Amino acid sequence: MIGKRKPTHPGEVLSEDVIKPLGLTVTEAAKRLRVSRKTLSALLNGRASLSPEMAVRIAKATNTSPESWLYMQAKLDLWIAAKKSPKVQDLKAIAV
Amino acid sequence: MIGKRKPTHPGEVLSEDVIKPLGLTVTEAAKRLRVSRKTLSALLNGRASLSPEMAVRIAKATNTSPESWLYMQAKLDLWIAAKKSPKVQDLKAIAV
DNA sequence: AAACTTGTAACGTTACGCGTAACATGATAG
DNA sequence: CTATCATGTTACGCGTAACGTTACAAGTTT
Numbered sequence: 001m002i003g004k005r006k007p008t009h010p011g012e013v014l015s016e017d018v019i020k021p022l023g024l025t026v027t028e029a030a031k032r033l034r035v036s037r038k039t040l041s042a043l044l045n046g047r048a049s050l051s052p053e054m055a056v057r058i059a060k061a062t063n064t065s066p067e068s069w070l071y072m073q074a075k076l077d078l079w080i081a082a083k084k085s086p087k088v089q090d091l092k093a094i095a096v
Numbered sequence: 097m098i099g100k101r102k103p104t105h106p107g108e109v110l111s112e113d114v115i116k117p118l119g120l121t122v123t124e125a126a127k128r129l130r131v132s133r134k135t136l137s138a139l140l141n142g143r144a145s146l147s148p149e150m151a152v153r154i155a156k157a158t159n160t161s162p163e164s165w166l167y168m169q170a171k172l173d174l175w176i177a178a179k180k181s182p183k184v185q186d187l188k189a190i191a192v
Numbered sequence: 193a194a195a196c197t198t199g200t201a202a203c204g205t206t207a208c209g210c211g212t213a214a215c216a217t218g219a220t221a222g
Numbered sequence: 223c224t225a226t227c228a229t230g231t232t233a234c235g236c237g238t239a240a241c242g243t244t245a246c247a248a249g250t251t252t
Contacts, residue, residue: 022187027228032185036211041230051209052173053182061184066174074166077148081162086149088157089128091118123197132242137199147240 007079010050010072011043018062019044033057049073103175106146106168107139114158115140129153145169 019029030040042048050073059066115125126136131153138144146169155162
C-alpha cells in the first residue's frame, strides 16, 4: 500500500513542542498532569503509547484538543498495523 | 466541559452501513476479514473496541480509509475518558 | 428433520497502561 | 566537596483488553 514514513510518536511532540519550550522538568510536568513520573517518562521517550485518558489530561493542561493528541497515536498505530499487512478478502466480493 | 452525546460505536456503523447492506452473515464476514466469528460478533455488538489492526482489515476489505474507522473509536474513547474528568494543572502555570 | 447462524460462556495467551519502590547516574546548588 | 534534584530504568503487581479455539443453546432457513 502506501509506504509512508513512520509517523512521529506523540510523546516526542509533547516533549519538543510543549515541555521543553516551557522549561518544565519531567518531574514537574508529571505532577501537574497527575500521573507518575514513570508513566510520563515512558511516553516522552516513545516507550509507551498515548492513551485516551492521557490525551484528555494533556489537552486540559495545554488548552489544546484531545483529538490532536490521540490522532497522532492513532496514525502511528495504523502505520504499525498496516506493516503487518493482514490478508483479507473484499467484503463486496461475490465468491471466494 | 463539552457534554456531547456519546459517539456511535464503530461496530454499529460497520454492521449497519456495510455488513447488512451487503447481505453478509457475521460468519461470512469474519471469514473474509480473517478474524474469528467471536471477535467480529463482539465488535458488531459493541462489546469490543475497534483495534488498529481491525481498522486496517476493514479498510482493505471495503476500500475505505483505516483512519475513518479508527477515528470513530478514538472519538468514543475520548468521550469515555473525558467523562472521568481527570484533574490536572495547567502546564503553563507559573506556580501551584 | 438437517443445516446454518448467532450470541455467548469458558479457558488460555499476550500485551499494555499505570502505580509504587528503588537504584545508579549525571547535573545543580551551596 | 557534598547534599539535593532530575532522569531513565528495572522489578512487581493489578486490572483490562484483544484474539483464538471449543462448545452449547436457541432461532432461522432449506
